[in-house]
Amino acid sequence: MKFDYEAKYFNPRHTLECGQVFRFKPYRDGYLVNSADKLCYVHTDGNKTVVESGDNDYFYNYFDLGRDYSKIVEKAKSYNIPLLSRSAEICKGLRILNQNREEMIFSFIISQNNNIPRIKGIIEKICSGICTERESEFGKYFPFPTSSEIAGAGAEFFKSAGAGYRDVFLAETGARIAAESIAHLDNLDAEKLRFELLTYKGIGPKVADCVALFGFNKCASFPVDTWIEKVYREDLKGGLSDRKKIAAYLSGLFGEYSGFIQQYLFYGKRANL
DNA sequence: CTCCAGGCTTTAG
DNA sequence: CTAAAGCATGGA
Numbered sequence: 001m002k003f004d005y006e007a008k009y010f011n012p013r014h015t016l017e018c019g020q021v022f023r024f025k026p027y028r029d030g031y032l033v034n035s036a037d038k039l040c041y042v043h044t045d046g047n048k049t050v051v052e053s054g055d056n057d058y059f060y061n062y063f064d065l066g067r068d069y070s071k072i073v074e075k076a077k078s079y080n081i082p083l084l085s086r087s088a089e090i091c092k093g094l095r096i097l098n099q100n101r102e103e104m105i106f107s108f109i110i111s112q113n114n115n116i117p118r119i120k121g122i123i124e125k126i127c128s129g130i131c132t133e134r135e136s137e138f139g140k141y142f143p144f145p146t147s148s149e150i151a152g153a154g155a156e157f158f159k160s161a162g163a164g165y166r167d168v169f170l171a172e173t174g175a176r177i178a179a180e181s182i183a184h185l186d187n188l189d190a191e192k193l194r195f196e197l198l199t200y201k202g203i204g205p206k207v208a209d210c211v212a213l214f215g216f217n218k219c220a221s222f223p224v225d226t227w228i229e230k231v232y233r234e235d236l237k238g239g240l241s242d243r244k245k246i247a248a249y250l251s252g253l254f255g256e257y258s259g260f261i262q263q264y265l266f267y268g269k270r271a272n273l
Numbered sequence: 274c275t276c277c278a279g280g281c282t283t284t285a286g
Numbered sequence: 287c288t289a290a291a292g293c294a295t296g297g298a
Contacts, residue, residue, distance in 0.1 A: 019279055108279080115278035118296065164294030169281080204281045225279035242288090243280085266279075 001056050004048040009069045011093025012042045012049060018267040020097055020214045022107055022120045023127070027138065034127075035062055036100040037143035039136050049093075054136070064095045064217075072260045079254075083235045084261065087268025094267065096259055097214055101182060103144045104215035109169050109202035111210070118162070125161040129153075147181075150174030169202025176200065190218040205244055219259040222251040231265045 012031050016024045023034040030043020040053035042063075053059050060066070069092065076088035106126075111119050127142040130149050134141055145153070151174040158167035177200075185196055193216055197208040209223035224232070224247040232238040232246050240246050251258045267273075 109281090111278090112280040113278065113293080114280085114295080115297080118278080122295095159294085162295065165292090166281090166294080202281070206280060210279070223279070226277080227279070270279095 001054070002050055002052040003056050003060065004045075004050045005063075005065050007044045007047050007049045007093065009093050010044075010049040010063065010065070010095060011091070012044060014091045014094040014267065015063065015097070018091075018094055018263050019116055019270070020210075020263065021099060022111075022116070022123050023103075023144070032138055032141070034141060034144065035059075036103055037134070039134075039138065039141050041138050052138075061098050064098055067095075069093075069095065069260075072257060075257050076261050076264055079261075081235060083231065083268050083273065084265060086273050087264040088261075090273060091264050091267055094260075094263055096217075096219065096263060098217055099214050100144065101185070101211070101215040102147055102177060104211045105173065105177070105182070105197075105200065105203065106144075106150060106170060108207045108210045109173060110163055110166055112166065112202070112204070112207060122162045126153075126158065126163075129157065129161060147174055147177040151178035166202060172201040173203070185216070190220060193218065194221075205247065209247065213259045213262075220251060220256050222247050222254065222258040222262050224250065225266075227266055227269050228262065231269050235265075235269075 016031055016033065024031045027041060028043065030041060033040050033042055038055055038058055040051050040059045042049065042051050051059050073088050073092050077085045107123055110122050127144055130145040130153055131142045134143060150170060155167040155171040158170045163170060185193055188196065190212060193212055194208050197203050197211055206223050206225055209221040212218035213221040213223065224243045229246065238246065240249065254261045
């Protein structure tokens with residue numbers, strides 16, 4: 001089955017290549033995207049972006065298509081920050097995903113002090129090393145392991161997959177989630193969710209903000225990594241050095257639009273727009 | 274060789 | 287409480 005959406009505000013490349021998701025690959029004139037055990041093919045055809053999958057509802061929500069992004073883009077431009085205005089104009093079709101929450105936790109534990117190509121490679125090895133391959137109308141693919149499968153794999157496996165010192169974080173957090181699930185995180189407000197996420201081994205302030213934003217739809221989160229720190233220093237002429245304080249400053253400045261603006265800036269800085 | 278990548282945990286002050 | 291050391295890996 002398939003559905004489409006106005007391409008102006010749904011750009012697959014900008015949505016996928018902005019570092020919020022790691023399991024996707026170019027396919028034909030678009031991308032194949034994995035989330036948990038699901039797969040879709042997304043591509044732009046004329047003025048429509050088309051999503052083909054076995055589950056329309058899941059991917060409609062995944063791509064956040066119930067939200068009007070035109071106001072968000074205008075709000076971003078209203079700050080008159082050159083990099084932000086340029087990025088927002090180019091990234092009008094960048095959507096903040098609603099990803100699988102467990103997958104978010106494990107993926108962003110791997111992301112710490114790491115680079116995107118390597119993160120993608122490690123996750124790919126973990127999926128192919130643990131899960132059995134599945135068939136789809138677009139070819140074979142591997143689902144993401146369940147927490148039980150993560151827990152059963154052991155730290156040595158993650159080491160061999162290239163996770164480095166993060167191996168024990170994955171094993172320990174996997175065991176904990178397998179034992180108690182993450183259902184208790186479902187309906188918390190942003191502040192309580194952040195507090196709870198920080199109790200997992202391998203999740204610090206930045207990863208918690210990413211999980212909250214890309215997994216729990218907490219759009220007032222402003223994750224600060226090395227790239228955002230560069231934006232803060234170079235484009236906003238900021239003088240703070242503590243990332244916690246920088247994050248507090250930026251989320252205060254951009255309020256409920258923080259998550260979207262953070263992605264425009266992250267993409268724009270990395271792409272040197 | 275050093276520096277860096279969507280930083281965190283642990284330890285010291 | 288804050289500051290800094292240590293951490294696996296691979297590409298530039």
